[in-house]
Amino acid sequence: xxxxxxxxPEFFAGYSQLPRQVHGLDGAPEWPAIRAMLPxxxxxxxxxxxxxxxxxxxxxxAQGAFSVLGLDLSQNMIxxxxxxxxxxxIEYRIADLDTxxxxxxxxxxxxxxxxxxxxxxxxxxxxxxxxxxxxGGDLVFTIEHPIFMAxxxxxxxxxxxxxxxxxxxxxxxxxxxxxDWFARGVLKYHRTxxxxxxALIDAGFELRRVEExxxxxxxIEKFPELAEELERPMMLLVSARKTETR
Amino acid sequence: xxxxxxxxPEFFAGYSQLPRQVHGLDGAPEWPAIRAMLPxxxxxxxxxxxxxxxxxxxxxxAQGAFSVLGLDLSQNMIxxxxxxxxxxxIEYRIADLDTxxxxxxxxxxxxxxxxxxxxxxxxxxxxxxxxxxxxGGDLVFTIEHPIFMAxxxxxxxxxxxxxxxxxxxxxxxxxxxxxDWFARGVLKYHRTxxxxxxALIDAGFELRRVEExxxxxxxIEKFPELAEELERPMMLLVSARKTETR
Numbered sequence: 001x002x003x004x005x006x007x008x009p010e011f012f013a014g015y016s017q018l019p020r021q022v023h024g025l026d027g028a029p030e031w032p033a034i035r036a037m038l039p040x041x042x043x044x045x046x047x048x049x050x051x052x053x054x055x056x057x058x059x060x061x062a063q064g065a066f067s068v069l070g071l072d073l074s075q076n077m078i079x080x081x082x083x084x085x086x087x088x089x090i091e092y093r094i095a096d097l098d099t100x101x102x103x104x105x106x107x108x109x110x111x112x113x114x115x116x117x118x119x120x121x122x123x124x125x126x127x128x129x130x131x132x133x134x135x136g137g138d139l140v141f142t143i144e145h146p147i148f149m150a151x152x153x154x155x156x157x158x159x160x161x162x163x164x165x166x167x168x169x170x171x172x173x174x175x176x177x178x179x180d181w182f183a184r185g186v187l188k189y190h191r192t193x194x195x196x197x198x199a200l201i202d203a204g205f206e207l208r209r210v211e212e213x214x215x216x217x218x219x220i221e222k223f224p225e226l227a228e229e230l231e232r233p234m235m236l237l238v239s240a241r242k243t244e245t246r
Numbered sequence: 247x248x249x250x251x252x253x254x255p256e257f258f259a260g261y262s263q264l265p266r267q268v269h270g271l272d273g274a275p276e277w278p279a280i281r282a283m284l285p286x287x288x289x290x291x292x293x294x295x296x297x298x299x300x301x302x303x304x305x306x307x308a309q310g311a312f313s314v315l316g317l318d319l320s321q322n323m324i325x326x327x328x329x330x331x332x333x334x335x336i337e338y339r340i341a342d343l344d345t346x347x348x349x350x351x352x353x354x355x356x357x358x359x360x361x362x363x364x365x366x367x368x369x370x371x372x373x374x375x376x377x378x379x380x381x382g383g384d385l386v387f388t389i390e391h392p393i394f395m396a397x398x399x400x401x402x403x404x405x406x407x408x409x410x411x412x413x414x415x416x417x418x419x420x421x422x423x424x425x426d427w428f429a430r431g432v433l434k435y436h437r438t439x440x441x442x443x444x445a446l447i448d449a450g451f452e453l454r455r456v457e458e459x460x461x462x463x464x465x466i467e468k469f470p471e472l473a474e475e476l477e478r479p480m481m482l483l484v485s486a487r488k489t490e491t492r
Contacts (some may be wrong), residue, residue: 147393147414153405159413160399167405168393168412169477172460192479193439194456207453210440214418231415233438 002098003187006074014182024055030213037239039138041065044108050115054081071095102132112141117188126203133242145233149190166232205240248344249433252320260428270301276459283485285384287311290354296361300327317341348378358387363434372449379488391479395436412478451486
């Protein structure tokens with residue numbers, strides 16, 4: 001099963017202070033780009049894999065989703081998510097994406113933000129999600145970009161001009177990556193971009209949009225520290241559809 | 247129009263000595279990966295964009311292609327390609343991909359190796375190729391990987407462990423990149439991976455396979471210098487199909 005770092009008290013304390021946890025979707029600079037990739041929500045049955053505090057689950061209901069199933073490995077996250085809603089159409093449950101089985105053809109949209117890089121077997125997960133979607137259903141997800149994750153020491157360096165530079169090594173060597181992020185030894189799984197995209201194609205998805213988050217000029221003006229995200233691709237955003245005919 | 251660096255005598259002299267120019271397809275380590283992405287060739291009408299010396303054009307004819315149109319900006323390349331065949335079903339012509347117009351629905355396969363990164367407007371090119379293909383026709387191409395091309399100073403560095411490391415900066419800043427490669431100031435156009443993939447989707451293509459060339463253990467045993475290509479993605483290989491219904 002996946003490492004449950006989110007229930008590590010030290011990690012959870014730090015993580016809970018991130019702008020995106022304190023301010024919700026408006027604290028996530030990639031949110032406008034994700035929102036542009038989402039299908040219309042009214043009437044949709046949604047699964048939110050790695051729902052965390054449930055910010056997106058609640059937003060989707062507010063946009064008219066028929067129901068939202070929010071799943072997360074962390075008891076801390078699910079407890080807080082449950083405490084933050086009394087909406088009967090939102091159900092929160094603890095689940096491990098490495099072993100999760102969803103009912104067949106039960107969802108119109110599967111959504112996941114910054115979670116799949118904790119999953120060891122993405123091929124299995126992609127096939128399971130494909131089965132759980134109705135024909136024409138959508139999968140929209142974000143992950144840490146493989147270029148952001150690949151290196152043995154993933155931190156900024158500078159080039160000979162002093163320009164912020166992101167190091168890449170071990171790109172084609174897939175598997176475990178351990179980083180120190182609020183706690184030591186947080187476990188993620190590196191896959192190349194092509195492995196991720198081909199897993200979706202092989203599962204029967206049609207790729208509809210691929211984005212690599214970059215801040216807009218307006219975002220950089222408001223939050224100058226975001227400018228460094230022009231130097232490297234930090235997040236990968238993917239929209240894929242279960243084709244009608246397969 | 248595109249910079250015609252291949253007719254620069256200094257460049258051409260150096261380029262002509264590359265293993266892939268001396269030994270043809272067997273001198274290109276990515277060739278087995280490309281070959282696995284190609285559709286069956288018998289009876290196919292093929293356009294080879296950036297055909298160079300014509301190694302692939304001739305190979306495709308030998309595999310049973312009905313006809314091959316090989317196009318290249320370089321007079322040097324086209325002259326040598328013409329000299330190397332007497333096959334009437336292979337036609338070589340000088341052409342600039344920045345302005346090229348092919349006849350509509352005239353090809354079953356459009357192929358291009360390591361050429362599109364010289365093209366300024368890939369959106370235009372993708373739409374033009376889509377029109378030139380029959381429904382169900384394939385586009386298979388390789389480019390320098392955007393991670394390989396992005397940085398202001400694209401050359402190996404080392405990380406704190408002494409490991410070979412590839413620098414990335416300016417990834418989201420698309421446009422001209424000038425490098426010194428057999429000649430000074432060779433002009434290429436950097437685009438993010440998502441820009442390239444979305445241009446294909448927007449033109450009406452279905453993405454069938456995305457690969458980032460990595461050498462196999464057998465290749466590394468034979469050519470140990472290839473091991474460094476595990477550290478960074480150097481080439482992007484894409485297979486896309488013009489869907490029947492659009």
